[in-house]
Amino acid sequence: MNSIWIDLDNAPHVPFFKPLIGELVRRGHEVSITVRDYGYTRDLLDQCRFDYTPVGRHPGKNRGMKVLGLSARVMALAFWARRREIKVAVSHGSRAQVLAASLLKIPCVSMYDYEFVSTGIFHRLSDKILLPDLLPDEMLASRGLPSGKVKKYPGLKEEVYLGDFRPELSILKDLHVGSEQILATLRPPATAAHYHNPESEAIFAEVLDRIAGEEQVLGVVVPRTEKQGDEYRKKLKSVPNFCILDHAVDGLNLIWQSDLVVGGGGTMNREAALLGVPVYSVFMGHLGAIDSVLVGQGRMRLVQSVSDVMSIKFQRRKKPDFIRQSGNLQERSGRLVEFVVNEIISAVNE
Structure with a gap:
């Protein structure tokens, strides 16, 4: 059984990882979750009834405080992770996790879907980067992303979890x-x-x-x-x-x-x-x-x-009648969940 570490640092990452965590557990993997205490991230995790460990907070707008906050969270995550048998670290845009994983020599899978965020840490230190196929290869290359690290999935991040949605009045x-x-x-x-x-x-x-x-x-x-x-x-x-x-x-x-x-x-x-x-x-x-x-x-x-x-x-x-379009959403979601989970698991053995 592989121990997979997922770090969540923003509320939108909770619904994204929910079906991925479910599939990883279904396949027999142990999943450990850390979370940055920011916005409504913990509230959403509580609604999902996931066990997690809070590590660090958002430092605010000030650039200097952001640097200090990132450094403090990196060390706190590294302290948390070094006592566990982590096989792979996974996040959607957690710089602190990437840095902590690098310190501990843990294979790291990173994701992002907006190309104008600061991506240098992900490009240099991640072992694998999963990206939507709509992000142009030429632009990614110009920002220093080695093509050998990239795996593209056919769709948007949001489509990973839309398949589980059911309207409620x-x-x-x-x-x-x-x-x-x-x-x-x-x-x-x-x-x-x-x-x-x-x-x-x-x-x-x-x-x-x-x-x-x-x-x-x-x-x-x-x-x-x-x-x-x-x-x-x-x-x-x-x-x-x-x-x-x-x-x-x-x-x-x-x-x-x-x-x-x-x-x-x-x-x-x-x-x-x-x-x-x-x-x-x-x-x-x-x-x-x-x-x-x-x-x-x-x-x-x-x-x-x-x-x-x-x-x-x-x-x-x-x-419109949601039932008529839900089948397509479920199909796309299922394919994307399988793709991302397969890439996470394969990173353990690479």
């Missing part, structure tokens, strides 16, 4: 959504990310102002952290048609029940696009290859200025 009752209301799910920009562009915040603020004047619209804000949630509660405390979530919810279900999504970039935008929900991106960083494809396919719309906010259509969405 109960969330509408929980959020007190009126039968005639337009539900707009709102994901603020990732203000602590190193690739964040402050222009996104100005555009997102204009979106909030517009919704405030649309009485038939209920804006559900899905904050990335508790601190961000508190900030939006203060900003919107006198506006009645907003709900700021204070706990983790089933994000896919919220998206499916929504009439539209406005997001600051990342996983939630892509989930909406894949589910066929109208999604508007206010992300103002470098547009990644995956989002470029979704925009080109008409599955995602860009809102790149304050004046563009007027192009957002607040209208009821006629939801």
Whole structure:
């Protein structure tokens, strides 16, 4: 039995790894999980009933504190891992795990899906890197990624777990959504990310102002952290048609029940696009290859200025029969889970 170490440092990684962990355990492997205490990552893990060890916290926006925080977490992870018989370390973008695994000579499998993050650590120290096939080979080579380390999977990260999704109407009752209301799910920009562009915040603020004047619209804000949630509660405390979530919810279900999504970039935008929900991106960083494809396919719309906010259509969405499209989602998810799990297991013997 191989002991596989998975490190989670952000909330979107929980649903991504959930089916992978299930398949690894089904095949008889032991899985150990560490988690960075950031945002609602631990809440989501608790909902999945996974055992895990919290190691470190997010250091905030300050670049100097990020360096210190990364160093501290690397050492804490290395201390945790050295007492265990780890055969392979796996993460989706955990620099701390890659560095800790390198210190301990543990084979390391890394993943990412946005090419404009800082990738140097992954490229130099990972033994294998799994990437969506939409990321161009020429661009990856120009950023110093040895082709021999790369394994590409046919699809998007979000498709790995979409096969497990089943809609539930109960969330509408929980959020007190009126039968005639337009539900707009709102994901603020990732203000602590190193690739964040402050222009996104100005555009997102204009979106909030517009919704405030649309009485038939209920804006559900899905904050990335508790601190961000508190900030939006203060900003919107006198506006009645907003709900700021204070706990983790089933994000896919919220998206499916929504009439539209406005997001600051990342996983939630892509989930909406894949589910066929109208999604508007206010992300103002470098547009990644995956989002470029979704925009080109008409599955995602860009809102790149304050004046563009007027192009957002607040209208009821006629939801299609989910059962008719679920078979395709399950098939793609099954193939991707098998591919990724096979690559993880093969790294043990390479």
